[in-house]
Amino acid sequence: TSAAPLLTVRDLNAWYGESHVLHGINVDVNPGEVVTLLGRNGAGKTTTLKCIMGIVRSRKGSITFEGRETIGMSSNQIARAGIAFCPEERAIFSSLDVIENLMLPPVIKQGGMSVEEVFGLFPRLKERGSSQGTKLSGGEQQMLAIARILRTGANLLLLDEPTEGLAPVIVQQIGEIIRALKAKGFTIVLVEQNFHFASTVADRHYVVEEGHVVDMLTADDIATSQDKLKQYLGV
Numbered sequence: 001t002s003a004a005p006l007l008t009v010r011d012l013n014a015w016y017g018e019s020h021v022l023h024g025i026n027v028d029v030n031p032g033e034v035v036t037l038l039g040r041n042g043a044g045k046t047t048t049l050k051c052i053m054g055i056v057r058s059r060k061g062s063i064t065f066e067g068r069e070t071i072g073m074s075s076n077q078i079a080r081a082g083i084a085f086c087p088e089e090r091a092i093f094s095s096l097d098v099i100e101n102l103m104l105p106p107v108i109k110q111g112g113m114s115v116e117e118v119f120g121l122f123p124r125l126k127e128r129g130s131s132q133g134t135k136l137s138g139g140e141q142q143m144l145a146i147a148r149i150l151r152t153g154a155n156l157l158l159l160d161e162p163t164e165g166l167a168p169v170i171v172q173q174i175g176e177i178i179r180a181l182k183a184k185g186f187t188i189v190l191v192e193q194n195f196h197f198a199s200t201v202a203d204r205h206y207v208v209e210e211g212h213v214v215d216m217l218t219a220d221d222i223a224t225s226q227d228k229l230k231q232y233l234g235v
């Protein structure tokens, strides 16, 4: 389609102190797409998400969301614009129960899902409503972490390795949730090391190596690019 991209990342550079870790990342994400960032440990995938969210402040280049430049904006302003980040550590409040977790943070943008709507997508969380964060399985914690960002009303979701450490059956459930979110019109950028999982949910894949995008593959390219991908990912 000829729709303008929802998100554009152009010549993105980023630093941790003196350490220059992103060297000109370029990524486009169209409205309603699921896009992955694939690559080995330390390639710069998480840092790219953190730059988009404004958490890594030491960044240069251009990141536009709905046509607006976000470099220079605070992560708070970026959240209000409609971007949400689900970190690898699954930032949930372990001493609070499921419902309490869903009451925090407050809805920050109109259109944020109600707790009931969230439970519609995650029936398992409804069953676990009064269970404390510490009592949840890894998969339930991941679902809660995703559920929390749906409360914010964001339309661009940044998910950092949502399948990490989860059993195959739970990975499949996370895949179903991502497909359901896509069907609802959300746009998703996913960091993944699990290439098989990525290929079941994503429209396109950007391969990141040492702070550069070295390749872009569409879902259709995947079948014929297995060897190349194994090399990129070192698997």
Ligand code: ATP
Pocket: 016, 019, 021, 039, 040, 041, 042, 043, 044, 045, 046, 047, 048
């Ligand atoms: P992973 O899957 O391990 O998170 P990644 O592709 O997401 O890998 P990043 O976490 O973005 O990679 O890391 C990119 C580079 O930046 C790596 O060399 C890493 O060691 C470095 N790095 C990441 N976080 C910090 C930090 N807080 N301070 C200093 N260096 C960092």
